[in-house]
Amino acid sequence: MKSERNHLDRTDLNILRQLQGNGRMSNVELSQSVNLSPAPCLVRVKKLEKEGFISGYSAELDALKLGLGLLAYVEITLNRTTPDIFEKFKTSIQDIDEIEDCHMVAGGFDYLLKVRCRDMEDYRRILGEKIAAISGISQTHTYVVMEQVKTGRTIKI
Numbered sequence: 001m002k003s004e005r006n007h008l009d010r011t012d013l014n015i016l017r018q019l020q021g022n023g024r025m026s027n028v029e030l031s032q033s034v035n036l037s038p039a040p041c042l043v044r045v046k047k048l049e050k051e052g053f054i055s056g057y058s059a060e061l062d063a064l065k066l067g068l069g070l071l072a073y074v075e076i077t078l079n080r081t082t083p084d085i086f087e088k089f090k091t092s093i094q095d096i097d098e099i100e101d102c103h104m105v106a107g108g109f110d111y112l113l114k115v116r117c118r119d120m121e122d123y124r125r126i127l128g129e130k131i132a133a134i135s136g137i138s139q140t141h142t143y144v145v146m147e148q149v150k151t152g153r154t155i156k157i
Contacts, residue, residue: 008053011036015044016053017157023057060153068116070123071145074131076111079138092134098126109141120144 008016014034018025025033031041048054063069078085086104089111093102101114113131117123123142131140 012044012048012053013157015041015048019045019054020154020157063116067118070117070119071148072115072117072123073143073145074113074115074127075109075139075141075143076113076131076137077109077139078111078136080136081110085136089134089136096126096130098130109139 011034015030018030018033027038027042027045030045031038034041036044045054063071076089078089090102093099093111093113098115098117099113100116101112103112104110105112115123115126115131117126123144127140127142131137
């Protein structure tokens with residue numbers, strides 16, 4: 001698969017870097033930071049949004065202040081690796097709000113989940129009532145995070 005990045009110029013890449021660092025910056029601030037006048041800058045941002053390079057804007061929230069002090073990663077092994085089991089799992093996982101991320105992986109297990117919740121009691125409830133209730137799971141392994149050393153959602157451009 002060829003990268004779509006090839007048709008982005010230095011100004012487009014700079015716009016993406018600036019917005020990734022501060023998605024709340026005004027168009028005037030953005031245009032000044034990338035040395036472009038406001039109207040062409042806005043046209044470029046709209047084009048980057050339309051082409052999917054910018055998929056949305058959000059706020060970073062402090063999980064601890066929100067009472068969500070437990071972060072765990074969960075390995076999921078399915079009992080069979082067939083297309084229908086994969087689809088059922090992917091559909092079921094969408095309804096579990098505590099799962100921040102779910103990735104299908106290659107290796108010794110099938111999926112890796114990132115789960116954020118209040119505490120161990122809350123996690124045990126989520127694992128027992130929500131995750132383990134998904135048909136097709138044969139095994140789970142949980143790794144509780146003791147310290148977040150590096151976090152972030154920025155992509156190196």
